[in-house]
Amino acid sequence: MKILEFEAKAVLREHGLQIPDGEIVTSPKAAATTTERLARPVVLKAQIPIGGRMKAGGIHFAETPAAAQAASQHLFDSEIRTFPVTHILVEEKLASKAELFLGLIYDATERTAVVLGSMSGGIDVEDDDGIVRCPFPTCLPVPSFVGREVALQLGCRGHDLLNLARVITSLIERFLTWDALLLEINPLVMTPDGLWWVADVHLELDDDALFRQSKLCKRLAHSRRILSKRSDFEERAHEIDRTDHRGVAGRLIAFDGDLGLLIGGGGASLTTFDAVLDAGLNPANYCEIGGNPSVWKVAELTKLIMSQTRVTHLAVIMNIVSNTRADLVARGVIKGLLELGCVPKEVIAVFRVPGSWEDECRHILEQHEIAHLGRESAIDNVVNTIRCPS
């Protein structure tokens, strides 16, 4: 789960990190009022969950309340990489002596957590050759030497070194305590008085660990609301998945083609979708089913996929199933199609679900004059037999 800047800053502030003074606003007028209160130049930042906001035009600067009002009006009127701007963070602009990049993340190659640091923070930091990289253990309490090591390697000495080391230690502690996948401060600004400020933050939490972060999640209500916004199609798929715990109907994404796809599991979905595009077919959706879904769930998903206006055919393709029962998938698909008033054999372009209960599956399909394709038909060969009228 990606956390919006203003909510990430609010929780970081509670743990002793220095955050610039500012407010979250939802109107140009409020942006002007805040700028007036701050009585200094401000930065206006659209609250959208993307990286590279500066380059995408999501960040503006203003010297006066009037300028802040105009700039925020412009932001509220725009849509940045498909995200409408509804909230803007108005913050004091910091006088900077140095700008650092700090990133905490798991390195999948080394299978460890690492701090990445660079003295040239900013928008193109990944091109910097002098990036400091320091692994740290995942145990709490956090050993403080890691922060000192990074600060030293970044060229800090004396008080600067100790101050920066303290900031890094707190960040590591937050990263681990919150089950973050990414905690990135870019830039971390040093003001002329030698203090370090979190000017911008990217925080991403591990969805698989949210079960033990309920207290934190309550503080992140806005991020959750914005990020849980799905298209109606995805929302309906999510509802179907939630209503019945049997089986997984994960990752249903709509496209605008004529061929509906009921596919799974994960690796087979990737394989099938490639084959569909290679064959020049137009998919109506991406989908991953698995974990032995119930007849009801498959029927509802079938109806959802077929409800898209351009869909004329449905391909049902899975790898050899071991946990999922092929006969239940067949029952579900046919039930869904019959409930829509379709003739199953006219709609089903191919049905390939080999594996457990496949004899029963074949029998059910035969009653509707549909061929059951088995393990002897490779997934790409099955896809290549599909003919859609378009």
Added chain:
Amino acid sequence: MSILAFADTNILVQGITGREASTFTRESIHYGAHIVAGVTPGKGGQQIHGVLVFDTVAAAVQARSVQASIIAVPAPIVRDAAFEALESGIELLVIVSERVPRKDVVAILESASVKGTRVIGPNSLGVISPERTRIGMCGGAARDTRRAYMKGSVGIMSRSGGMMTELASQLTQTGIGQSTCISVGGDPIVGSTFADLLPLFEADEETKALLLFCEPGSTMEERLVDRLREQPSRLPIVAFIAGRFADRMQGIRFGHAGAIVEGQRGSPAGKAGKLEAAGVRVASRLSQIPEYVREVVPEPA
């Protein structure tokens, strides 16, 4: 021979009283696996399909000789179960649980590396040496597993558990058997990567070729390429990369740290190019695989 999973490997199942675990325990026994004990705290003394349940791993390993443990407990307690297994000195952990928090995975692997324990997974369907044993649930019911997998000379490593059975089945149908097949796990961070497992296959006389199922993301394929560059393998390798469409539909990256860690790695097209440059034969269609493998594994006389 084979690797990791041998006919005489004694297996412990942690979480054996769970619905899924008890099913795969029964089917594994039917397949011939030596499942010698189970662990579920508070249920010691019960029997699951004839397997005695213990309250702790220590009690289980005291009563039985155990070489491998399958961890099939709910995600929130995987860390605990893995630490318990590590503490008792079991040599091989196969973690089949899905959705384990990243921090827990890294903590388990940090500890495993100190103790020198091999970890497969998480989110793995297991390891199978066909016609000898399996550690996990790959292949499903014993009857289905026998149909899909056959003993032979091709090692398989797969990032997808379901597609591992699919690939093995394709080979089996054309008369090509497998030495050992490993579902390495679908998560971004797993205990054993392609590069980690390659030396084991190289040291196995039975293995004559390798087949890989690759997916977008992570640096598993790139790490293998690094290893092949440093030290070419005696084994011919065939690979299939699923999810090529991901290159056309890239999401927007959040933050810079990910880009620094992964660099330009992770894209399916990039992986294909690098694997080919390192001498790996990359099949662009799934159905080409048996033919490609047959070219490097001669028909037995």
